[in-house]
Amino acid sequence: MQLLRPQHWKDYELIDSGDYEKLERFGKYIIRRPEPQAVWRKSLPEKEWEDAADATFKKEKGKTSQDGNDKGVWVQKNGMPDQWFINYQYKEMKLRFRLGLTSFKHVGVFPEQSENWDFIYDTVRSLNVSEPKVLNLFAYTGGASIAAKSAGADVTHVDSVKQVITWSRENMDASDLHDIRWIVEDALKFCRREVKRGKKYNGIILDPPAYGRGPDGEKWILEENIAEIMSLC
Incomplete structure (x- = not known):
């Protein structure tokens, strides 16, 4: 092979x-x-x-x-x-x-995501918007977030684990980038609130796990929640 x-x-x-x-x-x-x-x-x-x-x-x-x-x-x-x-x-x-x-x-870092970082970078650069708004859900250590930020996006990064958000900030700083908006929250709860606010984004990135927990103990089960979060997006 x-x-x-x-x-x-x-x-x-x-x-x-x-x-x-x-x-x-x-x-x-x-x-x-x-x-x-x-x-x-x-x-x-x-x-x-x-x-x-x-x-x-x-x-x-x-x-x-x-x-x-x-x-x-x-x-x-x-x-x-x-x-x-x-x-x-x-x-x-x-x-x-x-x-x-x-x-x-x-x-x-998940190395197979590098193709997605390239796609995100090219897509954000191709948008006819001065500073596209990009939302990254289940954002982990932020590879997609810093790729979008590197392309000039206004990035909102959402993850339920505070330590992972800290790790993401280290990656942003190490990449000489700044001003990503960090949100420690359950992704589904965040999306419900954004819809109520009428908030809109030029791009949404999500790579949800099969199972997860929100910061307040919220349960994420892929087969039970994926339809709702896709609808909200």
Whole structure:
């Protein structure tokens, strides 16, 4: 199987995958973590995986979060930091992300979203509006938000987790951007209120999880709530 990284992203590479794992390079560090969709066999021998990985995620048996993510710990080699930065560039868009080893195997960025960042950037730039208003729901660490801001949008970023909002601000600052509007709230509740206010946006971005919790304990269940939130949008 031939593995292709995004051709213009020098700081990311999918080195190998298979047997329910993936081996990736983020900047100068290589990490090994579970990937339930990698049902095929690995291309590289186990010894190469062991030698290459600077950090390996070890699942704790029976430990998962409510959204199904594995919970565990990272085993790090000497010199592997808990946090580091990577860059992403597309045309005039220059983004910088702070990465970190979390207890749910994530590092703060989903590499497959890079195609969406490019699309968002191009779309915002193509709008015949001086400062398009863009709403990013379930916004996580803000890759889409800073892509839209980089293109000149007036961005409202909504996520239910305060710590994730803080992480997003770090990415904005690292990318030399400013003035994103941060909202810590349940996305569905926020949309209901915006509709009542008659608020309108030139673009809405949403990538909802299968399951989530709002800051006040609100439940988000994709199959139960997706129709309403799409209608509100």
